[in-house]
Amino acid sequence: MSPHLQGIQLIAFDLDGTLIDSVPDLAAAVDAMLADLGLPPAGEAKVRDWVGNGSRKLVERALAHAGDGAGEAAGREDAHERFLRHYAATPCARTRLYPGVREALTALKAQGFTLALITNKPEAFIAPILSALSLQAYFAMAVGGDSLPRKKPDPLPLTHVAERLGVAPEAALMVGDSRHDVEAGRRAGFRTLAVPYGYNHGEPVSLAGPDGEVESLAELV
Known part of the structure; x- marks a missing residue:
């Protein structure tokens, strides 16, 4: 098991720039x-x-x-x-998974981790994209940017998901590509993990100070 996952029960993923290039x-x-x-x-x-x-x-x-x-x-x-x-x-005409994503999600779910999706994308687009890419079965819960009164970098979506899924924040990991994911995770009491290949307004995501960083999600399995 990756050291990033020690003590973790819930893994929350960002969508755009983390799992998919949209x-x-x-x-x-x-x-x-x-x-x-x-x-x-x-x-x-x-x-x-x-x-x-x-x-x-x-x-x-x-x-x-x-x-x-x-x-x-x-x-x-x-x-x-x-x-x-x-x-x-056309929400998913040219949108693609990043390398290693499907393999990582498959292995993590098989290992018993609870997986969730927390994105700032409007909720209406989540299901069509997950369906088009055959990802819907991986996630116990998905929250969009308009699902709740506040979105990332506010911690509310993360604390909401943890509470609904019955997992303590210290046993949860937020995986994302931007400073907003890192900030939301830190404020929610989650551990944070960043990927460097996504969208972070032209800045290296390492500057946000995540707890860890992986070049590919495949490194988690």
């Missing part, structure tokens, strides 16, 4: 939204640095980059609704 589909939806508004496209490289704080923040960053960040709240809401419609049409 940026190609997110970027397509962002650019379609911008096109609707007569604004220039952002492109995949920019969107990769904007992901991680939920869909509203992603849209706000795209609008600001396009020079339309000071619009009225109603305009931002319209842009967000347009983004959601475009993303809902």
Whole structure:
């Protein structure tokens, strides 16, 4: 067993940038939204640095980059609704698992760990993506960015999941790719583990001070 898992019963995973590379589909939806508004496209490289704080923040960053960040709240809401419609049409056309993810989830579940998903992605998109990638059977519980009143880096989603699954925070591990995952885990009393390949706004996730770091989730098994 990996030393990162000593004393752990519950492993909570972030989704985007940790288990899946969803940026190609997110970027397509962002650019379609911008096109609707007569604004220039952002492109995949920019969107990769904007992901991680939920869909509203992603849209706000795209609008600001396009020079339309000071619009009225109603305009931002319209842009967000347009983004959601475009993303809902094809949420998993080019989204892929990172190497080692399926093998790790399969082995961890077989070893008796309780697995959960805690993401800032809107809840409506979680089931379609998990289904498309045949991941739904791995998780005892999944929480989205709009499932509760607050999302990561607030600790609420983590403490909620731990309480619902009957696991003490000190026996839980938060695995993610960004400083928000590390902060949420620390504030919830979870142990934290980071992967360096995801989306962390252009910063090395090691700067957030996780308890551990692995190059691939396959290192856990």
